[in-house]
Amino acid sequence: MDYLQLRVLPLLALLASLIYFFYFQDSPTLFERSDCSLFPYNHYWIISKRIVTPHGVISGAVEVKEEKIVSIIKEEDWHGNLKKGQIIDYGEAVVMPGLIDVHAHLNDPGRTEWEGFPSGTRAAAAGGITTLIDMPLNNFPSTVSAETLKLKIDAAEKNIYVDVGFWGGLVPENAFDANSLEALLSAGALGLKSFMCPSGINDFPMTNSSHIKEGLSILAKYRRPLLVHAEIPQDSESHLEDGENDPRSYSTYLKTRPPSWEEAAIRELLTVSKDTRIGGPAEGAHLHVVHLSDAGSSLQLLKEAKSNGDSVTVETCPHYLAFSAEEIKDGDTRFKCAPPIRDAANKERLWTALLEGDIDMLSSDHSPSVPDLKLFDEGNFLKAWGGISSLQFVLPVTWSHGRQYGVTLEQLALWWSERPAKLAGQDLKGAIAVGNHADITVWEPNVEFELNNDLPVYLKHPSISAYMGSKLSGKVMSTFVRGNLVYKEGKHAPAACGAPILAT
Numbered sequence: 001m002d003y004l005q006l007r008v009l010p011l012l013a014l015l016a017s018l019i020y021f022f023y024f025q026d027s028p029t030l031f032e033r034s035d036c037s038l039f040p041y042n043h044y045w046i047i048s049k050r051i052v053t054p055h056g057v058i059s060g061a062v063e064v065k066e067e068k069i070v071s072i073i074k075e076e077d078w079h080g081n082l083k084k085g086q087i088i089d090y091g092e093a094v095v096m097p098g099l100i101d102v103h104a105h106l107n108d109p110g111r112t113e114w115e116g117f118p119s120g121t122r123a124a125a126a127g128g129i130t131t132l133i134d135m136p137l138n139n140f141p142s143t144v145s146a147e148t149l150k151l152k153i154d155a156a157e158k159n160i161y162v163d164v165g166f167w168g169g170l171v172p173e174n175a176f177d178a179n180s181l182e183a184l185l186s187a188g189a190l191g192l193k194s195f196m197c198p199s200g201i202n203d204f205p206m207t208n209s210s211h212i213k214e215g216l217s218i219l220a221k222y223r224r225p226l227l228v229h230a231e232i233p234q235d236s237e238s239h240l241e242d243g244e245n246d247p248r249s250y251s252t253y254l255k256t257r258p259p260s261w262e263e264a265a266i267r268e269l270l271t272v273s274k275d276t277r278i279g280g281p282a283e284g285a286h287l288h289v290v291h292l293s294d295a296g297s298s299l300q301l302l303k304e305a306k307s308n309g310d311s312v313t314v315e316t317c318p319h320y321l322a323f324s325a326e327e328i329k330d331g332d333t334r335f336k337c338a339p340p341i342r343d344a345a346n347k348e349r350l351w352t353a354l355l356e357g358d359i360d361m362l363s364s365d366h367s368p369s370v371p372d373l374k375l376f377d378e379g380n381f382l383k384a385w386g387g388i389s390s391l392q393f394v395l396p397v398t399w400s401h402g403r404q405y406g407v408t409l410e411q412l413a414l415w416w417s418e419r420p421a422k423l424a425g426q427d428l429k430g431a432i433a434v435g436n437h438a439d440i441t442v443w444e445p446n447v448e449f450e451l452n453n454d455l456p457v458y459l460k461h462p463s464i465s466a467y468m469g470s471k472l473s474g475k476v477m478s479t480f481v482r483g484n485l486v487y488k489e490g491k492h493a494p495a496a497c498g499a500p501i502l503a504t
């Protein structure tokens with residue numbers, strides 16, 4: 001016995017030291033990490049002349065340890081402190097919080113031929129997006145119960161290159177069923193999403209304001225938001241007159257969805273959003289209007305609601321800021337989306353609203369389909385799938401157009417990271433700050449490129465993207481998700497180590 005112990009003890013000691021060496025050292029030997037990251041160190045410094053923090057742009061270093069940011073030091077305070085660890089020096093490139101896209105349709109499970117978690121999150125990583133919140137529709141079945149959320153979480157497992165959270169669906173079937181909604185929220189849905197017009201997806205029917213009122217009262221308990229697609233069909237104004245209905249002409253489509261659809265929906269929403277005021281029956285809930293296109297009356301109504309104390313926010317999307325109806329060519333259904341892209345004057349007003357703080361944030365509303373559904377041969381705007389494919393390009397698109405309006409790096413971080421993090425309840429994300437997840441994108445604002453076939457595009461169907469063929473500036477170099485370098489110059493980390501984000 002003694003003899004055996006004598007032989008085993010040194011072996012145990014050796015084993016213990018090996019375990020220590022592999023798991024607790026600042027060394028690149030942690031096998032798992034080297035699969036998850038293209039820079040397999042646990043502890044390192046990111047240096048740049050332009051680090052975007054909530055307190056301004058600084059020249060300095062961000063210290064990353066494991067998943068988190070553990071210190072931020074200005075260059076003038078270094079005093080040789082950085083010698084200890086690994087260093088990545090990005091020079092003049094911008095180091096910014098990773099983008100948080102609160103509105104994307106990855107269509108997984110059930111319609112992965114449209115996109116899917118692997119391609120969608122690879123595209124996100126390549127675009128500097130470190131967190132994406134997936135919509136509850138276009139996947140099949142729609143995410144409207146705890147059971148269907150489970151299917152989504154299972155589909156995401158080991159298939160996501162960035163962190164992914166999930167909105168649940170508010171539909172007539174569950175709106176008056178408090179148990180079902182509570183089960184969905186308890187299972188981790190970060191909030192709910194509903195439509196006030198047909199969604200284009202059969203198992204995701206539209207809601208009216210009574211459904212929304214019910215939804216808000218449940219969400220109040222969980223302090224989570226309701227996101228609404230705010231358009232209500234107005235028959236009288238959407239019919240096409242004889243001789244004006246060439247379905248290949250974008251102006252025909254535009255007439256079928258006038259701004260009055262958005263205005264009617266927002267007017268209706270504001271009858272229930274007052275419940276979210278302090279002391280109101282749904283205090284704690286929050287209403288978020290997705291993809292605003294109408295910068296006229298709809299925006300005015302939202303401003304009023306905010307000034308009355310309703311807990312309301314609104315997003316718009318890069319396609320409404322980059323394109324105008326006048327320039328969309330006949331038959332080019334890549335540009336079809338709902339609400340539609342309106343005229344150039346409206347686009348200018350959207351930029352003003354964003355810069356003045358009346359629009360709170362940006363999202364992609366990446367909503368791809370298979371190319372067949374875009375009906376490119378026919379070019380029929382009335383029948384083609386409505387949805388813009390953009391995920392990988394949102395940062396350069398926002399920057400390329402925004403710089404003409406004097407957009408700053410801090411504003412980009414506010415619209416794409418800080419405010420989206422708040423909407424999605426992600427306290428550890430959305431800013432380069434000590435204690436936060438090391439979710440970081442590094443990009444070069446002055447590098448120009450053309451979106452053509454020479455460029456690695458990770459979306460499943462690049463051909464359906466309205467951005468292909470554009471010249472943009474702002475190239476993403478590197479993307480870090482919770483300390484893992486998940487993307488670097490055309491290369492992804494071998495393993496998909498993004499985490500599913502569940503509300504608790």
Ligand SMILES: NC(=O)N[C@H]1NC(=O)NC1=O
Nearest residue numbers: 199200337338367386387
């Ligand atoms: N179902 C779906 O993704 N619809 C989206 N597409 C679009 O253009 N607007 C939407 O709401």
Ligand SMILES: [Zn+2]
Nearest residue numbers: 229290291338
């Ligand atoms: Zn929508």
Ligand SMILES: [Zn+2]
Nearest residue numbers: 103135365367
């Ligand atoms: Zn959408």
